[in-house]
Amino acid sequence: MHIDHAEQARTAGEQLHHFHGGLRLRHNKKNSCETPLENAPLPSLFYVPLLQQYGKEAEVTVATGQKVLKGDAIGCFGHLGSGCVHAPSSGVVKALVRRPISHPSGSDGWCVVIEPDGLDQWKELEPLTDWIKADPALLRQKIRDSGIVGLGGAVFPTAYKADDASSRGIHTLILNGSECEPYISCDEMLMREQPDSIVLGARILQRAVGATRTVIAIEDQMGAVNHALKQAVENVGDKSIKIVKVTTIYPEGGEKQLIQVLTGLEVPAGGRPADLGLLCQNVATASAVAQAVVEGKPLVERIVTVTGNGIRKPRNLVARVGTPISDLVDQCGGYTNDVARLVLGGPMMGYSLNSDANPVIKAANCILALTELDIRQSQAEMPCIRCGECARVCPAVLLPQQLDWLIRNQQWDDAADCGLTDCIECGCCDMVCPSHIPLTSWFCFGKSELRSLAIERKQAETAKHRYEARDARLLRIKQERRQRMDEKKRAIKDKAEKQKKLAEAISRSRARQDRNE
Amino acid sequence: MLVRMIDQTVLPATAQIPDLSCNLRANVLAAVLAITFLGGLFGLGLGWAARRFHVETDPVIDQIEAILPQTQCGQCNYPGCRPYAEAIASREAGINQCPPGGEAGIKALAALLGMESMPLNPENGEEKPKAVAVIDELACIGCTLCIQACPVDAILGASKQMHTVIESECTGCDLCLPPCPVDCIDMVIRYPDVSDWKWPKPRPVVSGTALIPDEIPSAGHH
Numbered sequence: 001m002h003i004d005h006a007e008q009a010r011t012a013g014e015q016l017h018h019f020h021g022g023l024r025l026r027h028n029k030k031n032s033c034e035t036p037l038e039n040a041p042l043p044s045l046f047y048v049p050l051l052q053q054y055g056k057e058a059e060v061t062v063a064t065g066q067k068v069l070k071g072d073a074i075g076c077f078g079h080l081g082s083g084c085v086h087a088p089s090s091g092v093v094k095a096l097v098r099r100p101i102s103h104p105s106g107s108d109g110w111c112v113v114i115e116p117d118g119l120d121q122w123k124e125l126e127p128l129t130d131w132i133k134a135d136p137a138l139l140r141q142k143i144r145d146s147g148i149v150g151l152g153g154a155v156f157p158t159a160y161k162a163d164d165a166s167s168r169g170i171h172t173l174i175l176n177g178s179e180c181e182p183y184i185s186c187d188e189m190l191m192r193e194q195p196d197s198i199v200l201g202a203r204i205l206q207r208a209v210g211a212t213r214t215v216i217a218i219e220d221q222m223g224a225v226n227h228a229l230k231q232a233v234e235n236v237g238d239k240s241i242k243i244v245k246v247t248t249i250y251p252e253g254g255e256k257q258l259i260q261v262l263t264g265l266e267v268p269a270g271g272r273p274a275d276l277g278l279l280c281q282n283v284a285t286a287s288a289v290a291q292a293v294v295e296g297k298p299l300v301e302r303i304v305t306v307t308g309n310g311i312r313k314p315r316n317l318v319a320r321v322g323t324p325i326s327d328l329v330d331q332c333g334g335y336t337n338d339v340a341r342l343v344l345g346g347p348m349m350g351y352s353l354n355s356d357a358n359p360v361i362k363a364a365n366c367i368l369a370l371t372e373l374d375i376r377q378s379q380a381e382m383p384c385i386r387c388g389e390c391a392r393v394c395p396a397v398l399l400p401q402q403l404d405w406l407i408r409n410q411q412w413d414d415a416a417d418c419g420l421t422d423c424i425e426c427g428c429c430d431m432v433c434p435s436h437i438p439l440t441s442w443f444c445f446g447k448s449e450l451r452s453l454a455i456e457r458k459q460a461e462t463a464k465h466r467y468e469a470r471d472a473r474l475l476r477i478k479q480e481r482r483q484r485m486d487e488k489k490r491a492i493k494d495k496a497e498k499q500k501k502l503a504e505a506i507s508r509s510r511a512r513q514d515r516n517e
Numbered sequence: 518m519l520v521r522m523i524d525q526t527v528l529p530a531t532a533q534i535p536d537l538s539c540n541l542r543a544n545v546l547a548a549v550l551a552i553t554f555l556g557g558l559f560g561l562g563l564g565w566a567a568r569r570f571h572v573e574t575d576p577v578i579d580q581i582e583a584i585l586p587q588t589q590c591g592q593c594n595y596p597g598c599r600p601y602a603e604a605i606a607s608r609e610a611g612i613n614q615c616p617p618g619g620e621a622g623i624k625a626l627a628a629l630l631g632m633e634s635m636p637l638n639p640e641n642g643e644e645k646p647k648a649v650a651v652i653d654e655l656a657c658i659g660c661t662l663c664i665q666a667c668p669v670d671a672i673l674g675a676s677k678q679m680h681t682v683i684e685s686e687c688t689g690c691d692l693c694l695p696p697c698p699v700d701c702i703d704m705v706i707r708y709p710d711v712s713d714w715k716w717p718k719p720r721p722v723v724s725g726t727a728l729i730p731d732e733i734p735s736a737g738h739h
Binding site for chain 2: 051055056057101103104105107108109377380381410436437438441442444445447448449451452455456459460461462463464466467469470471
């Protein structure tokens, strides 16, 4: 990294910068922010999906009929240094079933079915109360064991990110409180109602990864949040935590975009924020870290915004993982009559759910019910007119029209060269396209094709390597066998010659003897 | 030189006209000599470069082989992907003899070799979804015949011991099926699970309809 860049990254938040493109969208957050946070009630049955983080499903560690307490591990991952999935309440494990798990594919995944006993009894908690003196590695271990993942929606294991950051040496922790998508207000409600928990989480994370300062980025439209957080920082008197208001432009809540706003630097393509000495975490993740370390509670619940024109009384709920979404909707007054679609996540980056029986997952920041009017396409898709609007708004500075053309023509390598993997799927290009081309859907498709192509190529290479190794081995065995045969033949020949010579010698000596006699 | 010559030809009649025939002959001779000399020089240069930068194998073979799926199944009638690549390079074999590579493979080969794409030759087999071999471990008698047949050493076992397939290394070539005396090997199609799910190709947007016309079934539907 360039020395100037290193210095510039250290001043994150001192001066605000811009990222390329982006859109100013209608906020639509107000209606879900008017009611204070409420706890969702215990459902009759929990369906806890074992796929709770980026990567593979966890392996189940409980048996049917087993009693579990709230916070007991019910599934663990054997990879990526990640923790477990925990029971959201005390009760009995009823079954392990395959059912829809709130995933863009709409496909089934393994879920642990737990019938709560109504006591909601925690397991024996092991808090690290003197975290100020605790070993950073121990703090990271605690984060791992508590099953904490990025709650902004990417659900990447926090401990893995923290381990990577601390091994590479970072100076600034960025807490992302600028949820840029319309409708979603779970982070805003959290910052308003539990600012102390976020500030505590920031201090713990700072110690766990060895950062010297923290920047909490919030949107400039969040007045109440700014006040609450400032108060919380003053209460603990920590000078290393700074609150920065960033302009509300979608998608400034994206990790790379936020870093660009705060530092003026771009995270290199294929790189990570740690390359700039930064670590970015969501505010909800920080709050979860605080609860995990100070109270010893694993991550079993999160704040979910239930909103949209299809919901009667939009609000934010604290919902346990595994609660059926229909239970949350019921608590929010149910659907309106013209509801047409259920989306998990925001209107820009969310995906449709095929049923409201799907469970709440750690990635579920928002349940958005849209009406017929919201989703109606005004016009059919038309050919690209190369107007370049999409390139103007692209926050990753790509050429969407070019990428679209390359993907449609299956020119995967060229698409990769044009930066397809840097697309953050924000949906800005879709929004401005005058031809109504579903560009982001094409990029999602293209990116997963690229991924599977890379896997296929790797498999082909392994197969080739193994085939060549086998060929070489067979050849070697053949040669060795021939060599052995040759040696044997030579030995037989040698023996025969020796005997012949011996016989000659004997006959010669006999002849000599005869002569002497 | 030529320009001057033409200039000279249109000089007024009073001007002294030089002996054009002699001049032309000298010029042509000079040009021929120069071209010959240059040709010889470049020829020597190329000859030297051909020796200096000599490659053992035809690079086209490597490029073809990179496109082939490396299943090593022999369905193309050649004993492996490399021999088939060599056969394609020498125009001995067609580009449509590789069922595991399928249509996409044929297209890629056609693009590389500047040929017309063509349908897969049905004599070589048909394109099938990717499968892995699974040994019924109760029925296996431990004869090692499949181990010897596997082109990528993906079967583990020993004589009179149970055999098993290393799933991640299996290319799905079917070569272990015929030698098995007790028919205990099955080809199982691998359906993607959630973590290796792929986004589908987008459908064109039609006016007046939702992008994905899904309705919300009520709770308890599943």
